[in-house]
Amino acid sequence: xxxxxxxxxxxxxxxxxxxxxxxxxxxxxxxxxxxxxxxxxxxxxxxxxxxxxxxxxxxxxxxxxxxxxxxxxxxxxxxxxxxxxxxxxxxxxxxxxxxxxxxxxxxxxxxxxxxxxxxxxxxxxxxxxxxxxxxxxxxxxxxxxxxxxxxxxxxxxxxxxxxxxxxxxxxxxxxxx
Numbered sequence: 001x002x003x004x005x006x007x008x009x010x011x012x013x014x015x016x017x018x019x020x021x022x023x024x025x026x027x028x029x030x031x032x033x034x035x036x037x038x039x040x041x042x043x044x045x046x047x048x049x050x051x052x053x054x055x056x057x058x059x060x061x062x063x064x065x066x067x068x069x070x071x072x073x074x075x076x077x078x079x080x081x082x083x084x085x086x087x088x089x090x091x092x093x094x095x096x097x098x099x100x101x102x103x104x105x106x107x108x109x110x111x112x113x114x115x116x117x118x119x120x121x122x123x124x125x126x127x128x129x130x131x132x133x134x135x136x137x138x139x140x141x142x143x144x145x146x147x148x149x150x151x152x153x154x155x156x157x158x159x160x161x162x163x164x165x166x167x168x169x170x171x172x173x174x175x176x177x
Contacts, residue, residue: 001105002074004071004072004074005071005072006071006072007071008069008070008071008074008076008107008110008111009069009070009071009114010067010068010069010079010111010114010115010118011067011068011069011070012054012055012066012067012068013050013053013054013066013067013068014050014068014070015046015047015050016070016073017068017070017073017074017075018046019073020073020074020075021046021068021075022039022042022043022046023101024075024076024077024099024100024101024102025039025099026039027099027100027101028097028099028100028101031100053066054066056083059080059082060082060086060091061086061087062082062083062084062085062086063082063083063084064080064081064082064083065080065081065083066078066079066080067079067080067081067115067118069098069107069110069111069114075099076098076099076102076107076111077096077097077098077099077102077107077108077111078096078097079094079095079096079097079111079112079115080094080095080096081093081094081115081118081119081122081124082094082095083122083124084124085128088153088154089128089130089153089159090130090153090154090155090157091130092127092128092129092130092159092160093119093124093127093128093129094112094115094116094119094127094129094162095129096108096111096112096115098111103137104137108137108138108141109141109144109145112129112141112142112145112162113145116145116162116163116164116165117164117165119164120164120165124164125163125164125165126161126162126163126164127161127162127163127164128150128159128160128161128162129142129147129159129160129162130153130155130157130158130159130160131157131158131160132156132157132158133152133156133157133158139158139160142160142162143160145162146162146163147160147161147162148160148161148162
């Protein structure tokens with residue numbers, strides 16, 4: 001196991017973690033049995049790849065922002081904050097993943113904790129997150145961050161409302177915000 005010298009933090013995508021981003025995402029894609037073709041494109045012009053991910057952009061029809069979870073030279077995962085819900089609320093406000101080499105070490109819990117602070121600063125209170133019913137690890141991450149279950153969405157994913165600050169209140173189940 002690699003000992004990280006700096007506490008991981010959410011940052012704007014950066015070319016400074018090029019090698020560990022490409023290696024981490026490659027390992028993650030292979031573990032999932034997913035295509036890695038997009039990584040070949042990213043590796044050819046990583047600066048352009050990074051530039052496309054920086055700042056608030058329209059994604060899924062709503063303003064959203066991508067962050068990478070890094071410690072020094074190490075890329076650990078990615079996170080997106082949707083500044084508002086899409087019409088069908090699929091995906092919720094926050095989506096995240098930790099690449100497989102770094103999973104199971106508490107990084108997702110900390111990444112989501114940091115994202116909830118950012119979401120609160122954007123006026124999102126509380127945040128909606130959705131989790132596949134078979135993704136028990138992600139459900140535990142959401143629950144550790146105060147997530148309250150709110151049924152199943154139209155995509156078959158579990159819905160959770162998560163407070164974004166100490167003053168944030170979570171709606172009763174089956175109440176849309």
